[in-house]
Amino acid sequence: MxxxxxxxxxxxxxxxxxxxxxxxxxxxxxxxxxxxxxxxxxxxxxxxxxxxxxxxxxxxxxxxxxxxxxxxxxxxxxxxxxxxxxxxxxxxxxxxxxxxxxxxxxxxxxxxxxxxxxxxxxxxAPDFARRGYMLDVSRCKVPAMQELKRTVDSLSALRYNELQLYMEHSFAFAGDERVWFDSSPLTPAEIMELDRYCRSRFIELVPNLNSFGHLGRWLCLGEYRGLAESPEPWYFEAWDAWYQATLAPGKEALDFIDRLYAEFLPNFTSGMLNIGCDETVELGQGRSRKLCAERGLHRVYLDFLSELVKLAGRHGRRVQFWGDIILHEPELIPELPQGVTALDWGYEANHPFRDECAKFRAAGIPFYVCPGTSAWNSITGRTANMFGNIGSAARCGRESGAAGLLLTDWGDGGHHQYWPLSWPGIAAAAGWSWNAASSVEEAVPYAVDFAFNPGGDGRLGELLLDYGRICEAFAHPGVNQTCFWGILNAPDRRCNRELLELATADEAAAALAALASWRGRMTEHPPKAPRLVLDELANSSELARLALESLAARKGGAFDAAAWNDGLRRVIGRHRDLWLARNRAGGLRESMNVLEGFLKKDIR
Structure with a gap:
């Protein structure tokens, strides 16, 4: 049994x-x-x-x-x-x-x-005291309340006891409508309702509000630009991208965050707060340049983080924060404020969780391990990476005495992955965070049905896992994405140009053949699942086909531009309907703009 x-x-x-x-x-x-x-x-x-x-x-x-x-x-x-x-x-x-x-x-x-x-x-009994799931509701997609409640039911069935909704601008701050007007944000009343719903299912809804970096939706506006580290977008060469999303550390920034906390936090009953503070890429390049030159970049980061911890304490909250920045200068880790919990994140199967956990443990800093679902920027999912990433995080976390495991589920690039693509990762993380030594891979199809597809015949989970194996046709499948999505979505970025050079025509053909076989199985013998799930997978696989065909064309294959664009228009039309079946309208236009942008590009 x-x-x-x-x-x-x-x-x-x-x-x-x-x-x-x-x-x-x-x-x-x-x-x-x-x-x-x-x-x-x-x-x-x-x-x-x-x-x-x-x-x-x-x-x-x-x-x-x-x-x-x-x-x-x-x-x-x-x-x-x-x-x-x-x-x-x-x-x-x-x-x-x-x-x-x-x-x-x-x-x-x-x-x-x-x-x-x-x-x-x-x-x-569980291996990890805290077993959390974090859903990105700031990259376009904000689920409807009924969908959020169904998610809570599924998480509770899998024995998660912590839920975070990642927020940058998707809370309805009064007087800041320009920030969130087109995002269909969560209201205070909805947060309180969801908090009560979580509590009744033994889940703690932990507030999550990025408080240092990732504030581009605020800082691009004239009334807030004065708070930005970089008054104009700054080019970060290492990532081949432009940024204007980090606060300039100082009193004005703290006063701004204090105002947000005062409005946001009282709607939650949790005594914790995830303040984010990851990827502060512009720090030291603008208003804090002189200060960072005098005191050191990571010292300035730690000083402002410490002030945010004090501020959160005045609002009655213990702090979680993403640990990536402080790991760049690990000798500062022992100076972190008392009571903070570091979130050690990494999304590849070979992420060095063991080495990073050791640094926090040696300093006596409580920490979570934070793998990902591997669903975002993928279209199909990334099964091998998902199992490798989550399994490694769980094993290293257990050996190192981690206080918890927090599974992350991001929406980068327009949040085009459909909800079922996350289910295998959510199930795997549930199994390993409860019992890190268990044989989770074999049980995931059962767990997907148990938690998300009651009455299923066991095939949905298997098909989802096989869908995520299509990317394995490529020797270089991509980092934090599938190569075919990266090449279609941002072909001019340096990392994707390199992937295009590494991909071969034979690999593209093999992936297309694997996808065609998978779609044949879905059509001839569909799993027992709601019509919505089958429609989501059908549209997702059509987008995957178009992405793979665009890659094949760039490798010299035959290409019918008119037929390809017609196919993409059909995907875009269905994307709208499928989005609205689970999610609010806010963010949909932004997500569709990404897809519509492909129509204007010379595929080859």
């Missing part, structure tokens, strides 16, 4: 018992509201497998047989549980309500066959 995430210890007798005549789910003493709600939800779902409805009680039932009894046991670890199925009933022990909740999730999986369970004992 497959249980996801894989438990630490299982003792299976090999026998089965029928609970067909059982009636009651009995709650433990002093069960909290969240557990009571979870038990009632579980009873409703389990009732579908019983002739008579399953009922929940917090008392001692006077009649009727018990299906499952929950008992508190203070010796069990936080969020851990022990589940034992006996001929009489199931017994679930835990020290806290979260442990009971996770045990209930396991019990639901044991009852996959109507009324029957294997006689067994499970002792289980």
């Amino acid at each position: 497959l249980i996801f995430p894989e438990p630490r210890r299982v003792s299976d007798s090999g026998s089965w018992v029928s609970y067909a005549d059982r009636r009651w789910l009995v709650l433990p003493a002093e069960a909290g509201f969240e557990l009571k709600e979870a038990a009632m939800c579980a009873a409703e779902l389990l009732s579908e497998r019983f002739f008579s409805p399953v009922e929940v009680t917090a008392g001692t039932p006077g009649a009727g047989a018990r299906l499952l009894t929950m008992v508190r046991d203070s010796t069990l670890p936080p969020e851990g549980y022990r589940l034992e199925t006996t001929p009489e009933q199931a017994l679930l022990s835990a020290s806290g309500d979260a442990g009971f909740y996770y045990g209930l999730l396991t019990f639901r999986q044991l009852l996959s066959e109507p009324c029957r369970v294997p006689l067994m004992r499970i002792d289980d």
